[in-house]
Amino acid sequence: MSTKLSAYNQEAQAVIDSLESHVETGLTAAVAAQRLEEFGPNELKAEAHSTLLQKFIEQFKDFMIIILVIAAAVSFVASHEWHDAVIILLVVVLNAIMGVVQEAKAEEAIDALKEMASPDARVRRDGNVMTVKSHDLVPGDIVLLEAGDIVPADMRLIEANSLKVEEAALTGESVPVDKDISVIAEEGAGIGDRHNMVFSSTNVTYGRALAIVTATGMNTEVGHIASMLASAEKTKTPLQRDQDRLGKTLTIMILVIAAVTFIVGLLRGRQIPDMLLVSISLAVAAIPEGLPAISTIILSIGTQTMADRKALVRTLPAVETLGGTQIICSDKTGTLTLNKMTIEKAYYDGVLHNASEGLDLDLPLLRSIVLANDTEVDAEGNLIGDPTETAMVKFALDKGYPLAERLASFPRVGEIPFDSTRKLMTTVHPLADGRYLVATKGAPDQLLKRCLHKDFGGQVTDLTDADRQAILTENTGMARQALRVLAGAYKIIDQLPIKFESEELEHDLIFAGLVGMIDPERQEAADAIAVAKGAGMRTVMITGDHAETAQAIAERLGILNPNEDNHHHVMTGAELDAISDQELEARVQDLSVYARVSPEHKVRIIKAWQSKGK
Structure with missing residues (x-):
């Protein structure tokens, strides 16, 4: 048995056979236990938490801290002045404790989120x-999947239904994706185009399904992202680099000054022990032992401010990187946007x-949708x-529509659910006069094919070719603004059909x-x-959503200026695949929006910016 399949390229039955499973019975408990032992639990591997002692020791790897510890030791050994040594060590230990506490608190919060x-x-x-x-x-x-479920693994x-x-x-696509079983x-x-697959950590919003698990844990698409994050090269923050440079520069200068002082003292006839003590005292006095404490306190204040704004900062130096940022690479959906569909235009x-x-x-439009x-x-x-669908109901409620009253007046007695072939949904409701209202919504091009009349201003008249063209023109105009367009229609029938079918x-x-x-x-994103x-x-948008939607949002946010030729092109994941890293590095400064990208593309884009010293 192998799980290394391009499951989306194969018929569902072929995938089932390859995984030695059965649709009607599933796996046996014994086989499931054996595979759990073989593949491990269905969860992302977290980096093992270091112990408090390890965290404490980690705080002493800063160059400036090392210099302070050496200074304290030299001060005590050379002059037997324990006051200075104790003060320096106290500053160093308090600095380490604050770092350990912050990291432990952040890990605790992250673990709690994982459990949820x-x-x-x-x-x-x-x-x-x-x-x-x-995880089993x-x-x-x-x-078995149904609306409301979180998809627990990658599945074919x-x-x-x-x-x-x-x-x-996972993909950044702002609207739910229609799924089917076709090869x-x-x-x-790309992940966003695998319509016969569902992926771990995504959400079922509509319908039902039966699927077979093809990948679990770190072998899932989410696990792949986690692996890339875990293998990312660790770099020091600008503050850490500056402090290292400062520490090294000060050390060299102090050693030079101490050596010069020692030599000058000897040339003037002073004794070696006396000059050694003077030189060491001068070196210790010149070291700014308060600097690490001050920077730690400032970073702690920044960390607390971030916490007040519901942002977790795992290590103290990480908060400082915000001040050194030159390029902000951001996802779109849920970050720059609300991740909540909202009606902006209505044609009636x-x-x-x-x-x-x-x-x-x-x-009639409001009633239909x-x-x-x-x-x-x-x-x-x-x-x-x-x-x-919730966007439509929210639109109606915002207008004062008496939803509960209307639903009670028009109970549903029949329906034809939405499917990706018809791209329509229809419901049937009894009227007070004994007839029935048929309400339909769906894709405008599909719905118009089934319409013979129009209701404009309460007058029902024939739908002419000119009317159809005008409606399609409005549909195209809204689509060019990256709006998702749906149409509403209705009719009155005298009696219920024998079968609730499209025909x-x-x-x-x-x-x-x-x-x-x-x-x-x-x-707030536009303002930010x-x-x-x-x-x-500079803000760069990197999203898995479609190029048209990404461009429209980028223009509304001010990331793209439609009046400028440069920074206007939206590069897609397919275009990224077609160019080398060197070509990307040459063009990266002219691009502000990337669409339909995968996690690997995001890493390439970041590295291209870093190659420019950003």
Whole structure:
């Protein structure tokens, strides 16, 4: 058995056979135990925590600290003046204790976060469905997934029913990705394009699926990122480098001055023991023993300030690097943006409107996108479901739409769930007069094919070719602004169909309008980028999302200026693969946005900037 498969290039059954598993029964308990022993637990390998003693000793590896310890020893041995030696050692020990405390606190907090992030998984073993801890999963396990689940390992899909997975944490894509089981012929497809795979630490937002585990622990895509981080070259901070240089320079100067003083004293007839004592005392007095203490206190204050802002700083010197930053390389989704889809434009009654405008709560478009929607509202009023759908409900609620009242008035009696082939969702609701309302939402190009009429201003008229062209033009215009566009439609039927199928319901629809949404930029991010720019720092966006979306957000944030030719091109991961490291280094200063990239690309970009001395 081998787990080193390009599982997305093979039929699901071929992957199942390679992993010696069975769809109906899964693995046996004995085989699962054997594989757990072979592959280890399904968790990321954390660097072993050093002991408190090791952390304490680590604090003494700073050059300035070493000089202070030597000075204390020399001072005590040469002059037997223990006061100076004790004071110097006290400063050094307090400095070390503060560093140890900070690192221990940060490790404690990180461990607590890891513990919170360990989900359960539903698997088939010995023919039964059972719940196991995710760290007990092994390659070959058959896993059941549904909306709300955290994907516990990398898996090849076997069955997928209207499955959507939010992969922003891994790929940076701002909207959930439609998944299906079809084979991908392309060799080396990027993570974001592997539609028949689901990856560890991503979230199922819609639908259900059956999948087989192909990789666990450090063999997953998330594990690959962890490996790269663990193998990253450790470098000193600018402050540490400056302190080392200062320490070495002071040491040389002090030794030279002490030697000159010693020689001059001898030439003037002084005794060797006397001049030795004078030279050593001069050397000890010249060493700035207060410098490490002052820098530690300042860094501690910075660390506490970061903690107040919910940021963990593991080691004291790390906080100083913020002050030495020249280039800020940032992800997009959830960092520069809210990671929350928001409606910005709405097209209805033949006119494009900003989402901030008021509207009629009986608008057919509003009714269609709210009813053909699986969003749920929990006891605290939070919206739960697919981000695209929750954006529509949030839009309606913000306008004062009486959601609970309307859902009670229009109970759902039938539905055709969304699937990636039709790209539509339809629900059926009884009306007071005995007829039924059919509400449909989905991709504009697919929905328009099924519409014969339009409802503009409450008047239902035929949908002409000119109308279709005008609607598609508005759709294209919003798409060029990187908005995700969905359409709404409806119709009234006299009786329920025998079967709730597309052929029975999704035809002769009345077009109601379009909504355009995006994961909007954080206002505080735009302000921060402007402040950083004023301070001489440049912001570069590196995201796994699509190029059009990345460019639109970059322009809105001020990372790209659409009126300038330079810094305007968005480089994709495919383009990065086509050039050498030397070519990237030559071009890196002209690029501000990278899209559809993988973790390896991020490392290349960082190294290219560092090659420029940044």
